[in-house]
Amino acid sequence: MNLADLAARLIMINIPGPELGPECVQHLSSHRWGGVLLFAHNLQDRPKLVKLMEQMEELCDPIVAIDQEGGLVDRVRFPDSVLTPGLMALGAAGDPELTREAHEIMGRQLHELGFHVDFAPCVDINTNPDNPIIGVRSFGEDPEEVSRQGQAACVGLRQGGVAATAKHFPGHGATALDSHLSLPTLPHSFDRLRSQELVPFQGCVEAGCEAVMTAHITFPDLDSRPGRPATLSQPILNGLLRQLLHFEGVIFTDSMEMKAIAEHYGAGESAVMAIEAGADMIICGRGYPEHKEAVQALVEAVKSGRIQRDRLEESLRRLELMRDSLPTGKRLHYNPHFSEQNEQMRKIVERTITLVRNEELLPLRTGKVLVLSPDLLPLTPLGEMRRSDGALQHMHLEGVDVQEAHYPAETRGPALEHILQQARSCDTVLFTVYARHRLPDATRELGERLLEANPRTVMVSLSSPYVMRDLPNVPAFICSYNYTPLSMQALGKVLSGHLQPTGQLSVSIPGLYQRGHSLSYPAAKA
Structure with a gap:
């Protein structure tokens, strides 16, 4: 293998659309690219x-990867896809066997589409309630519980037929910044990291996790060089992950187009630095020129003696061992297991709904109920939006007279007064909200006015439990963690009293409730 192709085998690229145009075909044919990362726009x-x-496969036979975490981060959303409820929802269920089952379904669906690697699970411990990017992508705040759940997820994905990737090493859960947008720093000591952030990664390594993805975060106690993120740090990747945790699998970088890297290093230099640090495959999620720049930089680094050729060959061997360990099979144009998987997932999801507060407002038995929903909901953690289908499309409330209304991000003037008048005329208001960790000011203000207009207002979080901090006096609060169809169906059953809520908080809500808190009520007899 020539040196350029060897370098390209360590680069994972992105492509622009669902079909290969002439320029893309030429680009894929230009080298033996090692991997392709697909996104929703490719599907x-x-x-x-x-x-x-x-x-x-014909052009360069790459490893094909995807971010399919569950919950909000689900790139594959075909009509016959069975979506998992997300990690914090599974953390609320509190049963690693359910997590394994959910991830086996996920892995099997990905395998039957032709994927080799899932960039999941996220085993970051969400110890910062104001973390802007992890949040419900985490199983919770307890290191041992996150470790148990993470191990179960890795096992399930492998049983489904794809390689699992524990991320974001050595931990992204305590940050207050998003590495897509800036370069976060965690000042924690090594002892703190060893007792907290590293626990789930150690567990996943012991469970046979095939891969680990790095974090674009600086850890001064591990690498004192200013501005040196874990992705580019030899003491962290080689010293900590390889030598201390004894990880022998594949190390993927997070995407090098994220601003934590891209604003400080070029595509070529960052690729060389990542390989020097100990990474095996560079996710070069930029454009075609940057892909080629990364290859050329690695070639020049070998020619100049900065990196030895056998260092590249070492990473290639790891990548080949991982791929060879995966099952082969025919790619399917449909999901032949949909009914079976959907029923299995329904039972899992019904264990996740978490009732946090209830001052005798739930379950809904009779009366007139206003369901108030946001008019836009995000498609991804980065904020791409879509128009809401409405909560009642999947959330069926039996035995009550229901009307639904939507509220925009900014609710002012006559529109606000109309909503408040509707709230006054109802017996109960279901105020459904979405936010990563704090409600937008306008949504919080709307909630406060709703409580004044109708004290029988139930706050329903379609995402984070942390949002209760913004309406701490609400008389009832329930969390579904996401708004997949199965989660909304389960939520409707709980609200109407046909399903017993059994989820428990896997994180603490500061000033209000501790991890493990939950309430319940018996389901009505059929």
């Missing part, structure tokens, strides 16, 4: 995806 429908997989 128009199953037949086109299968064709895309077949074409890429």
Whole structure:
């Protein structure tokens, strides 16, 4: 293998759409690229995806990866896809066997589409309630519990047929900044990291996790060089992950187009530094020129003696061992297991709904109920929005007279007065909200006015439990952690009293409730 192709085998690239145009075909043919990372914009429908997989295999036979974490971070959302409830929801269920089952379903669906690697699970411990990017992507705040859940997820994905990736090493859960947008720093001591952040990674390594993804975060106690994130740090990747945790699998970088890297280093230099630090595959999620720049930089680094060729070959061997360990199979144009998987997932999701406060407002038995929902909901953690289908499309409330209204991000003037008048005329208001960790000011103000207009207002979080901090006096609070169809169905059953709420908080809500808190009531007899 020539040196340029060897370098390219350590680069994972992105492509622009669901089909390969002439320029993309030429680019994929220019080197033996090691990997391709697909996003939602690449996944128009199953037949086109299968064709895309077949074409890429013919052109460069890459490892194909995806971010399919569950909950909000689900790139594959075909009509016959069975979506998992997300990690904090599974943490609320509190049963690693359910987590394993959910991830086996996830892994099997990905395997039957042709994927090799899932960049999941996220085993960051969400110890900062104001973390802007992890939040409900985490199993919770307890290191041992996150470790148990993370191990179960890794086992499930492997049983489903894809490699699991524990991320974001050595931990992104305590940050107050988003590394997509800036370079966070964690000042924690090594002893703190060893007793907290590293516990789930150690567990996943012991469970046979095939891969680990790095974090674009600086840890001065581990690497004192200013501005040196874990992704580019030899003491962290080689010293901590390889030598201390004895990890022998594949190390993926997080995407090098994130501003934590891109604003400080070029595509070529960052690729060389990551390989020097101990990474095996560089996720070069930029454009075609940057992909080629990364390859050329690695070639020049070898020619100049900065990196030895056998260092690249070492990483290639790890990548080949991982791929060879995965099962082969025919890519399917449809999901033949949909009914079975959907029923299995329904039972899992019904264990996740968490009732946090209830001053005799729930379950809803009779009367007139206003369901108030946001008019826009995000598609991804980075904020891409879509129009809300409405809570009642999947959340069926039996035995009550229901009307639904939507509220925009900024509710002012006549629109606000109309909503408040509707609230006054109802017996109960279900105020459904979405936010990563804190409510937007306008949503919080709307909630305060609703409580004045109708004290029988139930706050329903379709995401984070932390949002209760913004309406701490609400008389009832319930959390579904996400708004997949199965989660909304389970939420409706709990609200109407046909399903017993059994979820428990896997994180503390500062000033209000501790991890493990939950309330319940018996389900009505059928």
